[in-house]
Amino acid sequence: MTTMSPSSARIATTERRAVSVSKSGMPFLLQVSMLTIRNLKTTFRTPAAVIPGLLISGFFLLVYNDSLGGAAGFIPGLGANSYLGFILPLSIISAALSGASLAGESVVRDIENGYWDKLSLTPVSRGAMVLSAMIAGAVGLLLQTTIVMTIGVLMGLESVTGIVGILAVLGYSLLVGVAFSGLTVGVGLMTGSGAATQGAAFLFFPLSFLTATFVPVNLLTGWVRTAAEYNPVTYILEAMRAVLNSGWDTEIMLRGLSSCLAMALVLYAFAFFGLRARLKRR
Amino acid sequence: MSSRNREITAENLVKQYGDFTAVDGVSFKVRSGEIFGFLGPNGAGKSTTVAMLTTLALPTSGRATVGGFDVVTQAGQVREIAGVALQEIGLDPLMKPLELLTIQGQLFGMSRRDALARARQLLELVKLSEFTDRRVGKYSGGMRRRLDLALALVHQPDVLFLDEPTTGLDPASRRDIWTEVRRLNREEGMTIFLTTQYLEEADELADRIAIINRGKIAVEGKPEDLKRGLGAESINVTFGDEDTALQAADMLIPHADRIQTDRRTVRLYLNGAAAAVPNVVSRLNETGMTPVSLTLTQPTLDDVFLQVTGQRFASEAADAAQPEAA
Structure with missing residues (x-):
């Protein structure tokens, strides 16, 4: 990402104008934070766009828990008590997938109203434009996650690692949000279509089933197990579950973290590729 | 600066x-x-x-x-x-x-x-x-x-x-x-x-x-050079329909250096356009073609445009210039 620092003029523009325009432009991280804040502000000026996501997250948790919680007693090593802690991370992933389209849709909105072009005409780093949309989307998802966690706690969730564990789960969910937002931002940039963006989020929905969805991975068999073992979501789920149900385990935590980061990086690259494709085509 | x-x-x-x-x-x-x-x-x-x-x-x-x-x-x-x-x-x-x-x-x-x-x-x-x-x-x-x-x-x-x-x-x-x-x-x-x-x-x-x-x-x-480049002033005769305009254009060829027909309007480009108006009018009278209007113009950018592209400009701009519903 360091190569995407503002590509501003370092050449002979010595006599600058009356307005003090710094030659190096704005630092990359400042650009990202400024654009992220702008993105969040405008997103929340249309509350109707955010509310469905919030409702659906709570829905996933209630339905998964109430329809499957009774059977959880049959899972070896899982007391019925901790099924809530087992299923809650899945609700978070489901919410991240269904809510990730928000980030792509905000990009599509900017493309449609022309503001994307307006930004592109400034010396702002293209990477900052892409990343800020992803982070803004992830922050929106973090809000959903927080609500899911709150509902979970109200339903009797007990985290064995206490509040720190809950914060760790929120941290994972932020990274997952950044990753999935990268997918929708990329599709949004490539297609400029809101419908395609929503469709893309849906296309990745199976990821939350080809994993240790309802039972731990060691209870899975056949091709589903193989798929789950290659699915990065599995390791993220395991990390979140471990924190809530069995305690700190550095190896599991790191595996989850690196899965998150790998996904975020790959999908950031995908989003950036979407930007290039857009530039080439227009 | x-x-x-x-x-x-x-x-x-x-x-x-x-x-x-x-x-x-x-x-x-x-x-x-x-x-x-x-x-x-x-x-x-x-x-x-x-x-x-x-x-x-x-x-x-x-x-x-x-x-x-x-x-x-x-x-x-x-x-x-x-x-x-x-x-x-x-x-x-x-x-x-x-x-x-x-x-x-x-x-x-x-x-x-x-x-x-x-x-x-x-x-x-x-x-x-x-x-x-x-x-x-x-x-x-x-x-x-x-x-x-x-x-x-x-x-x-x-x-x-x-x-x-x-x-x-x-x-x-x-x-x-x-x-x-x-x-x-x-x-x-x-x-x-x-x-x-x-x-x-x-x-x-x-x-x-x-x-x-x-x-x-x-x-x-x-802009001035382009207009001047067109050279001639023009007599513009507009008729009730396009067919009449086409017929008139054929007939008026000897009266102009160059002729262009744009829908119902025939444009005769020539030097000394004003002096040529009586001739054009009497020729039209002889054949019983009645113009809706007859004007005399110096070349405008519109004419430059018409000449280089073969289409009129103004009508298109008028279509686009719908007032904003603000």
Whole structure:
């Protein structure tokens, strides 16, 4: 990402104008934070766009828990008590997938109203434009996650690692949000279509089933197990579950973290590729 | 400040979308401090050319520079010195004017305080100071256009691109924009690249113009020279229907140096048009063709356009100039 620092003029523009325009432009991280804040502000000026996501997250948790919680007693090593802690991370992933389209849709909105072009005409780093949309989307998802966690706690969730564990789960969910937002931002940039963006989020929905969805991975068999073992979501789920149900385990935590980061990086690259494709085509 | 290079050049610029060639080998040079009018009907390739010059689109082939910087390999530098107001106004309707202007200023490297000061100064300039609390979505078409212009000016660009800056504006707002364009050019020495579908606008503002049609530059020069180049004045005779006009055109060939028929109107180009009117009228009387109107004109840019493209300009512009439902 360091190569995407503002590509501003370092050449002979010595006599600058009356307005003090710094030659190096704005630092990359400042650009990202400024654009992220702008993105969040405008997103929340249309509350109707955010509310469905919030409702659906709570829905996933209630339905998964109430329809499957009774059977959880049959899972070896899982007391019925901790099924809530087992299923809650899945609700978070489901919410991240269904809510990730928000980030792509905000990009599509900017493309449609022309503001994307307006930004592109400034010396702002293209990477900052892409990343800020992803982070803004992830922050929106973090809000959903927080609500899911709150509902979970109200339903009797007990985290064995206490509040720190809950914060760790929120941290994972932020990274997952950044990753999935990268997918929708990329599709949004490539297609400029809101419908395609929503469709893309849906296309990745199976990821939350080809994993240790309802039972731990060691209870899975056949091709589903193989798929789950290659699915990065599995390791993220395991990390979140471990924190809530069995305690700190550095190896599991790191595996989850690196899965998150790998996904975020790959999908950031995908989003950036979407930007290039857009530039080439227009 | 005049020592800086503020030129725009294009050499054989081409933009293809699949099989369709939107811009087909366009070359021109705009000198420092000039107002250059880029004229053409809808779909002629004006906006695509602007998109390439302003680094928004990559040329398929050819080369262009702005202020001496290559638009492909030195896109960052081009963005630093170019101000751009696109035809599609690029304003987020959910944002407020000060937010838009300060973000823009900061992205150009200003401190937050400087950006805010510059934003207020520009809002004053475009007469929007009273409306800072309103979301841009609630602005009228004219207000949005002015704010968009303000955004293009945030970093005091050397070269200003205005893509159809007055399309859809009422006459008063249009005059305001013209006044401001002239001021920017004279007082701040900006080179201004202006696309328009209004011949009147190009005639009024531009030092030189180029007419683009179907992706190619049809003609380029000073408006006066282009008009003079057409040479002849014309007698324009309009009939009740197109068939009569065609018949009349055939018949009137001996009376003109050159004849053009545009729907119901026949244009006879010749020197000393006024003196030739009686002959034309009596010839029409002999054959019993009754004109609806008969006028005498000096060549206009419209005529230049008609000659180089074979189509009229005015009707198209009139279609596009629907008043804003603000």
